[in-house]
Amino acid sequence: MHRSAPRLSRILACAAVPVMLVAAGCSSDSGDDKKSASSASQSATTKAPSVEPAKFAQLPDACTSIGAKTIKSLVPKTKNKGGTPGRASDTATRGSCSWNGLDDNGVKGSQYRWLDVGFTRFESDQSLGSGADRAAAEYTKQVAKAQATEGAEKVSATPTPGLGEQATTVTYGLAKTGEDFEYATVLARTGNVVVSLTYNGAGYAGAKTPAAADITKDAQKAAREAVASVGAEKAPGGAGTPSASPSAKPSGKATPKATDKATAKATVKAGATAKAPVKAKASGRS
Secondary structure (H helix, E strand, O other), X not given: OOOHHHHHHHHHHXXXXXXXXXXXXXXXXXXXXXXXXXXXXXXXXXXXXXXXXXXXXXXXXXXXXXOHHHHHHHOOOEOOOOOEEOOOOOOOOEEEEEEEEEEXXXXXXXXXXXXXXXXXXXXXXXXXXXXXXXXXXXXXXXXXXXXXXXXXXXXXXXXXXXXOOEEEEEEEEEEEOOEEEEEEEEEEEEOOEEEEEEEEEEEEOOOOOOOHHHHHHHHHHHHHHHHHHOOHHHOOOOOXXXXXXXXXXXXXXOOOHHHHHHHHHHHHHHHHHHHHHHXXXXXXXX
Protein backbone atom coordinates (compact mmCIF):
# COMPACT_ATOMS: atom_id res chain seq x y z
CA MET A 1 0.00 0.00 0.00
CA HIS A 2 2.87 2.40 0.80
CA ARG A 3 4.49 1.66 -2.57
CA SER A 4 1.35 2.10 -4.59
CA ALA A 5 0.70 5.67 -3.36
CA PRO A 6 3.89 7.24 -4.84
CA ARG A 7 3.34 5.31 -8.04
CA LEU A 8 -0.18 6.73 -8.35
CA SER A 9 1.17 10.25 -7.81
CA ARG A 10 3.71 9.80 -10.63
CA ILE A 11 1.02 8.59 -13.04
CA LEU A 12 -1.20 11.59 -12.26
CA ALA A 13 1.69 14.02 -12.73
CA CYS A 14 2.58 12.57 -16.16
CA ALA A 15 -1.03 12.69 -17.26
CA ALA A 16 -1.24 16.36 -16.38
CA VAL A 17 1.63 17.35 -18.72
CA PRO A 18 -0.19 16.90 -22.09
CA VAL A 19 -3.26 18.65 -20.69
CA MET A 20 -1.21 21.77 -19.91
CA LEU A 21 0.44 21.65 -23.33
CA VAL A 22 -2.93 21.42 -25.02
CA ALA A 23 -4.21 24.34 -22.98
CA ALA A 24 -1.16 26.40 -23.91
CA GLY A 25 -1.68 25.59 -27.57
CA CYS A 26 -5.31 26.68 -27.44
CA SER A 27 -4.33 29.90 -25.72
CA SER A 28 -1.83 30.68 -28.50
CA ASP A 29 -4.38 29.99 -31.28
CA SER A 30 -6.91 32.26 -29.64
CA GLY A 31 -4.46 35.18 -29.72
CA ASP A 32 -3.74 34.66 -33.42
CA ASP A 33 -7.46 34.64 -34.18
CA LYS A 34 -7.91 37.96 -32.39
CA LYS A 35 -5.05 39.53 -34.37
CA SER A 36 -6.48 38.26 -37.67
CA ALA A 37 -9.93 39.60 -36.81
CA SER A 38 -8.43 42.96 -35.89
CA SER A 39 -6.48 43.17 -39.18
CA ALA A 40 -9.57 42.28 -41.18
CA SER A 41 -11.56 44.93 -39.38
CA GLN A 42 -8.92 47.59 -40.10
CA SER A 43 -8.68 46.67 -43.80
CA ALA A 44 -12.47 46.82 -44.10
CA THR A 45 -12.60 50.31 -42.64
CA THR A 46 -9.70 51.57 -44.83
CA LYS A 47 -11.21 52.91 -48.10
CA ALA A 48 -9.41 53.42 -51.40
CA PRO A 49 -8.68 57.12 -52.13
CA SER A 50 -11.47 58.66 -54.22
CA VAL A 51 -10.66 60.24 -57.59
CA GLU A 52 -11.21 63.93 -58.27
CA PRO A 53 -14.74 64.67 -59.58
CA ALA A 54 -15.05 65.66 -63.24
CA LYS A 55 -15.13 69.45 -63.73
CA PHE A 56 -17.63 69.53 -66.61
CA ALA A 57 -20.79 67.42 -66.69
CA GLN A 58 -21.83 68.24 -70.26
CA LEU A 59 -20.58 69.53 -73.60
CA PRO A 60 -21.54 72.69 -75.50
CA ASP A 61 -23.37 72.54 -78.82
CA ALA A 62 -20.46 72.22 -81.24
CA CYS A 63 -22.28 74.14 -83.99
CA THR A 64 -22.75 77.20 -81.75
CA SER A 65 -19.40 76.98 -79.96
CA ILE A 66 -17.89 79.41 -82.51
CA GLY A 67 -19.52 82.78 -83.18
CA ALA A 68 -21.36 83.49 -86.42
CA LYS A 69 -19.06 86.44 -87.21
CA THR A 70 -15.99 84.25 -86.85
CA ILE A 71 -17.50 81.59 -89.11
CA LYS A 72 -18.31 84.21 -91.76
CA SER A 73 -14.79 85.59 -91.60
CA LEU A 74 -12.98 82.25 -91.70
CA VAL A 75 -15.26 80.42 -94.12
CA PRO A 76 -16.54 82.95 -96.70
CA LYS A 77 -19.40 81.86 -98.94
CA THR A 78 -20.16 78.95 -96.65
CA LYS A 79 -23.20 76.98 -97.71
CA ASN A 80 -23.94 75.81 -94.20
CA LYS A 81 -23.83 78.86 -91.94
CA GLY A 82 -25.31 76.89 -89.04
CA GLY A 83 -22.73 74.14 -89.46
CA THR A 84 -23.07 70.44 -90.17
CA PRO A 85 -23.15 68.44 -86.91
CA GLY A 86 -21.18 65.22 -86.79
CA ARG A 87 -22.71 61.90 -85.84
CA ALA A 88 -22.17 60.67 -82.29
CA SER A 89 -23.67 57.72 -80.43
CA ASP A 90 -23.33 59.56 -77.11
CA THR A 91 -23.68 63.34 -77.39
CA ALA A 92 -22.89 63.73 -73.68
CA THR A 93 -19.29 62.65 -74.29
CA ARG A 94 -18.69 63.56 -77.94
CA GLY A 95 -19.77 66.33 -80.28
CA SER A 96 -18.52 67.93 -83.52
CA CYS A 97 -19.48 70.35 -86.29
CA SER A 98 -17.98 71.49 -89.61
CA TRP A 99 -18.24 74.30 -92.16
CA ASN A 100 -16.85 74.69 -95.69
CA GLY A 101 -17.10 77.27 -98.45
CA LEU A 102 -15.69 78.27 -101.84
CA ASP A 103 -15.23 81.96 -102.57
CA ASP A 104 -15.33 81.98 -106.37
CA ASN A 105 -13.65 85.01 -107.96
CA GLY A 106 -13.98 83.91 -111.58
CA VAL A 107 -10.81 84.35 -113.64
CA LYS A 108 -8.99 85.53 -110.51
CA GLY A 109 -9.36 82.09 -109.01
CA SER A 110 -11.16 80.81 -105.94
CA GLN A 111 -10.39 80.34 -102.27
CA TYR A 112 -11.55 77.24 -100.44
CA ARG A 113 -11.82 76.94 -96.65
CA TRP A 114 -12.74 74.16 -94.26
CA LEU A 115 -13.26 74.41 -90.49
CA ASP A 116 -14.25 71.72 -88.03
CA VAL A 117 -14.37 71.49 -84.24
CA GLY A 118 -14.77 68.51 -81.95
CA PHE A 119 -15.26 67.95 -78.23
CA THR A 120 -14.53 64.84 -76.14
CA ARG A 121 -15.51 64.65 -72.47
CA PHE A 122 -14.33 62.14 -69.86
CA GLU A 123 -15.99 61.11 -66.60
CA SER A 124 -14.04 60.38 -63.43
CA ASP A 125 -13.87 56.66 -62.74
CA GLN A 126 -12.52 54.92 -59.63
CA SER A 127 -10.78 52.26 -61.72
CA LEU A 128 -9.75 54.42 -64.71
CA GLY A 129 -8.78 57.66 -62.97
CA SER A 130 -10.06 61.22 -62.86
CA GLY A 131 -11.72 62.83 -65.85
CA ALA A 132 -8.91 65.39 -66.07
CA ASP A 133 -6.20 62.70 -66.17
CA ARG A 134 -8.08 60.71 -68.80
CA ALA A 135 -8.55 63.86 -70.90
CA ALA A 136 -4.84 64.67 -70.58
CA ALA A 137 -4.00 61.22 -71.96
CA GLU A 138 -6.40 61.70 -74.87
CA TYR A 139 -4.98 65.16 -75.56
CA THR A 140 -1.47 63.69 -75.85
CA LYS A 141 -2.74 61.02 -78.27
CA GLN A 142 -4.47 63.58 -80.49
CA VAL A 143 -1.38 65.80 -80.66
CA ALA A 144 0.68 62.79 -81.77
CA LYS A 145 -1.99 61.79 -84.30
CA ALA A 146 -2.06 65.28 -85.85
CA GLN A 147 1.73 65.24 -86.20
CA ALA A 148 1.56 61.85 -87.90
CA THR A 149 -0.90 62.92 -90.64
CA GLU A 150 -0.17 60.92 -93.76
CA GLY A 151 1.41 62.97 -96.52
CA ALA A 152 1.95 66.02 -94.29
CA GLU A 153 4.94 68.24 -95.06
CA LYS A 154 6.81 70.73 -92.88
CA VAL A 155 5.05 69.53 -89.72
CA SER A 156 5.45 71.80 -86.71
CA ALA A 157 4.00 71.53 -83.19
CA THR A 158 3.98 74.64 -81.01
CA PRO A 159 2.72 75.04 -77.41
CA THR A 160 -0.17 77.50 -77.37
CA PRO A 161 -0.71 79.23 -74.01
CA GLY A 162 -4.02 80.76 -72.98
CA LEU A 163 -6.18 77.84 -74.12
CA GLY A 164 -7.24 75.80 -71.10
CA GLU A 165 -4.68 73.83 -69.10
CA GLN A 166 -2.86 72.44 -72.15
CA ALA A 167 -2.79 73.46 -75.81
CA THR A 168 -0.71 72.74 -78.92
CA THR A 169 -0.97 74.02 -82.48
CA VAL A 170 0.14 71.58 -85.18
CA THR A 171 0.73 73.07 -88.65
CA TYR A 172 1.62 71.39 -91.91
CA GLY A 173 1.16 71.47 -95.67
CA LEU A 174 -0.74 68.80 -97.58
CA ALA A 175 -1.16 68.28 -101.32
CA LYS A 176 -4.54 66.90 -102.43
CA THR A 177 -6.99 67.26 -105.34
CA GLY A 178 -4.08 68.75 -107.28
CA GLU A 179 -3.76 71.76 -104.94
CA ASP A 180 -1.55 72.73 -102.01
CA PHE A 181 -3.44 73.03 -98.73
CA GLU A 182 -2.28 74.73 -95.56
CA TYR A 183 -3.46 73.12 -92.32
CA ALA A 184 -3.58 74.22 -88.69
CA THR A 185 -4.91 71.90 -85.97
CA VAL A 186 -5.33 73.31 -82.47
CA LEU A 187 -5.65 70.80 -79.65
CA ALA A 188 -6.54 71.94 -76.16
CA ARG A 189 -7.59 70.46 -72.82
CA THR A 190 -9.77 72.27 -70.34
CA GLY A 191 -10.58 70.22 -67.25
CA ASN A 192 -11.96 66.88 -68.38
CA VAL A 193 -12.71 68.02 -71.96
CA VAL A 194 -10.47 67.86 -75.04
CA VAL A 195 -11.13 70.37 -77.84
CA SER A 196 -9.86 69.67 -81.36
CA LEU A 197 -10.12 72.32 -84.08
CA THR A 198 -8.82 72.01 -87.64
CA TYR A 199 -8.76 74.81 -90.20
CA ASN A 200 -7.39 74.48 -93.72
CA GLY A 201 -7.49 76.29 -97.04
CA ALA A 202 -6.29 76.26 -100.62
CA GLY A 203 -6.33 78.42 -103.73
CA TYR A 204 -8.06 77.06 -106.84
CA ALA A 205 -7.87 78.01 -110.52
CA GLY A 206 -4.62 79.91 -110.19
CA ALA A 207 -5.40 81.63 -106.88
CA LYS A 208 -2.58 81.82 -104.34
CA THR A 209 -2.29 79.31 -101.53
CA PRO A 210 -3.22 81.01 -98.24
CA ALA A 211 -0.29 81.93 -96.00
CA ALA A 212 0.43 79.40 -93.27
CA ALA A 213 0.66 82.22 -90.71
CA ASP A 214 -2.84 83.45 -91.59
CA ILE A 215 -4.35 79.96 -91.38
CA THR A 216 -2.70 79.43 -87.98
CA LYS A 217 -3.84 82.79 -86.61
CA ASP A 218 -7.44 82.22 -87.68
CA ALA A 219 -7.46 78.66 -86.32
CA GLN A 220 -6.30 79.83 -82.90
CA LYS A 221 -8.92 82.58 -82.88
CA ALA A 222 -11.70 80.05 -83.46
CA ALA A 223 -10.17 77.64 -80.94
CA ARG A 224 -10.32 80.29 -78.20
CA GLU A 225 -14.06 80.64 -78.75
CA ALA A 226 -14.55 76.87 -78.75
CA VAL A 227 -12.60 76.39 -75.51
CA ALA A 228 -14.45 79.30 -73.86
CA SER A 229 -17.78 77.67 -74.73
CA VAL A 230 -17.01 74.66 -72.51
CA GLY A 231 -18.90 75.17 -69.27
CA ALA A 232 -20.41 78.47 -70.44
CA GLU A 233 -23.91 76.97 -70.23
CA LYS A 234 -23.52 76.84 -66.45
CA ALA A 235 -23.98 80.58 -66.15
CA PRO A 236 -27.62 81.61 -65.62
CA GLY A 237 -29.23 83.74 -68.28
CA GLY A 238 -27.47 82.22 -71.30
CA ALA A 239 -24.04 81.34 -72.61
CA GLY A 240 -21.66 82.76 -70.08
CA THR A 241 -23.69 85.87 -69.33
CA PRO A 242 -24.98 86.73 -65.87
CA SER A 243 -28.69 86.75 -65.33
CA ALA A 244 -30.54 90.05 -65.14
CA SER A 245 -30.82 91.55 -61.68
CA PRO A 246 -34.18 90.87 -60.00
CA SER A 247 -36.77 93.61 -60.00
CA ALA A 248 -37.26 95.61 -56.86
CA LYS A 249 -40.04 94.22 -54.70
CA PRO A 250 -42.88 96.53 -53.68
CA SER A 251 -42.58 97.75 -50.12
CA GLY A 252 -46.29 97.37 -49.48
CA LYS A 253 -46.53 100.86 -47.97
CA ALA A 254 -49.23 103.27 -49.10
CA THR A 255 -48.02 106.10 -51.33
CA PRO A 256 -48.97 109.63 -50.22
CA LYS A 257 -51.69 111.33 -52.30
CA ALA A 258 -49.39 114.21 -53.21
CA THR A 259 -46.91 111.79 -54.71
CA ASP A 260 -49.71 110.03 -56.62
CA LYS A 261 -50.85 113.33 -58.17
CA ALA A 262 -47.32 114.31 -59.16
CA THR A 263 -46.71 110.90 -60.70
CA ALA A 264 -50.00 111.07 -62.62
CA LYS A 265 -49.13 114.52 -64.05
CA ALA A 266 -45.67 113.33 -65.10
CA THR A 267 -47.16 110.27 -66.75
CA VAL A 268 -49.64 112.35 -68.75
CA LYS A 269 -46.90 114.72 -69.93
CA ALA A 270 -44.62 111.81 -70.88
CA GLY A 271 -47.46 110.16 -72.79
CA ALA A 272 -48.19 113.31 -74.72
CA THR A 273 -44.54 113.75 -75.64
CA ALA A 274 -44.18 110.12 -76.73
CA LYS A 275 -47.11 110.20 -79.17
CA ALA A 276 -45.21 111.74 -82.08
CA PRO A 277 -42.29 109.25 -82.06
CA VAL A 278 -44.71 106.32 -81.79
CA LYS A 279 -46.60 107.48 -84.91
CA ALA A 280 -43.34 107.98 -86.80
CA LYS A 281 -42.18 104.51 -85.84
CA ALA A 282 -45.42 102.96 -86.94
CA SER A 283 -45.37 104.76 -90.27
CA GLY A 284 -41.78 103.58 -90.82
CA ARG A 285 -42.80 99.93 -90.51
CA SER A 286 -45.67 100.15 -93.03
